[in-house]
Amino acid sequence: MGFFLETLMGGLMAGMLYSLVxxxxxxxxKASGVFNFAQGAMVLFAALAMARFAEWIPQxxxxxxxxxxxxxAFVVAGVVxxxxxxxxxxxxxxxxxxxxxxxxxxxxxxxxxFLDGVGQSIFGSDIYSIDxxxxxxxxxxxxxxxxxxxxxSQEDLVAAAIAAVLVTxxxxxxxxxxxxxxLRAVADDHQAAQSIGIPLNRIWVIVWCVAGVVALVxxxxxxxxxxxxxxxxxxxxxxxxxxxLGGLTSVPGAIIGGLVIGVGEKLSEVFLGPYVGGGIExxxxxxxxxxxxxxxxxxxxxxxxxxxx
Numbered sequence: 001m002g003f004f005l006e007t008l009m010g011g012l013m014a015g016m017l018y019s020l021v022x023x024x025x026x027x028x029x030k031a032s033g034v035f036n037f038a039q040g041a042m043v044l045f046a047a048l049a050m051a052r053f054a055e056w057i058p059q060x061x062x063x064x065x066x067x068x069x070x071x072x073a074f075v076v077a078g079v080v081x082x083x084x085x086x087x088x089x090x091x092x093x094x095x096x097x098x099x100x101x102x103x104x105x106x107x108x109x110x111x112x113x114f115l116d117g118v119g120q121s122i123f124g125s126d127i128y129s130i131d132x133x134x135x136x137x138x139x140x141x142x143x144x145x146x147x148x149x150x151x152x153s154q155e156d157l158v159a160a161a162i163a164a165v166l167v168t169x170x171x172x173x174x175x176x177x178x179x180x181x182x183l184r185a186v187a188d189d190h191q192a193a194q195s196i197g198i199p200l201n202r203i204w205v206i207v208w209c210v211a212g213v214v215a216l217v218x219x220x221x222x223x224x225x226x227x228x229x230x231x232x233x234x235x236x237x238x239x240x241x242x243x244x245l246g247g248l249t250s251v252p253g254a255i256i257g258g259l260v261i262g263v264g265e266k267l268s269e270v271f272l273g274p275y276v277g278g279g280i281e282x283x284x285x286x287x288x289x290x291x292x293x294x295x296x297x298x299x300x301x302x303x304x305x306x307x308x309x
Contacts, residue, residue: 013160015262020163021239022254024211031207040233041112045119047219049077051128081212128228241289247299
């Protein structure tokens with residue numbers, strides 16, 4: 001039982017990180033109908049910015065306190081992501097409103113490659129580290145309940161807690177604030193929202209900026225765990241099955257989908273892997289997403305689209 005709970009906790013913590021990346025996809029799709037394939041590049045760009053500013057700011061300002069240096073780096077990187085998101089919406093997507101889905105898809109792919117290249121030109125292409133003070137050593141919990149206790153990674157636990165706090169804040173923002181209600185109105189019906197005076201362009205800028213902050217937090221966490229490197233942009237591919245499972249238009253779906261896939265990956269790899277030679281964790285999420293595409297393409301919480309002719 002202890003080993004099962006250990007695996008389950010590991011899956012839940014990994015799932016929260018998947019949910020964090022998936023939120024970027026869902027937020028933009030809900031508000032603008034654009035499936036943002038550049039989200040992974042935004043995560044990489046944000047992680048590069050955070051890593052390099054955390055190095056440059058203390059050096060040029062003479063700051064010896066790591067916490068202060070990291071906070072300043074986070075603020076500056078956040079401003080950079082706001083600017084990037086604003087430029088993407090202003091210079092590219094605003095001019096592609098009401099275009100075909102294929103056109104928008106190709107636009108986000110172009111943005112992804114552009115951010116990958118520009119990020120490495122500005123910040124460098126080496127492997128960088130982000131030290132935000134997350135403990136690396138694992139700990140044993142519930143030793144009095146289970147023999148030997150349950151081994152938990154403190155780093156994963158802190159990362160999951162950060163992701164959970166951000167998800168909670170976003171949920172409160174969408175439910176309780178005037179801007180959040182406007183975002184939900186735009187998501188439900190663009191034309192109706194515009195008819196009552198909600199400015200679509202401003203809403204889209206806000207959504208892209210929020211997605212940029214989400215990418216920054218995700219990049220900071222994944223960069224701390226894995227190091228900031230070019231392959232970090234592929235983390236977004238791990239969130240695609242989460243989006244399919246939870247639904248492209250559902251914020252709660254992104255959260256629950258991430259938890260389901262995180263737990264499913266860990267449990268299947270540990271308990272079924274020995275019987276099939278391992279490697280289940282690599283393809284489990286995509287096979288589950290394929291099943292949903294065949295039988296429930298809108299996902300668990302997505303809206304079923306009916307075209308009337």
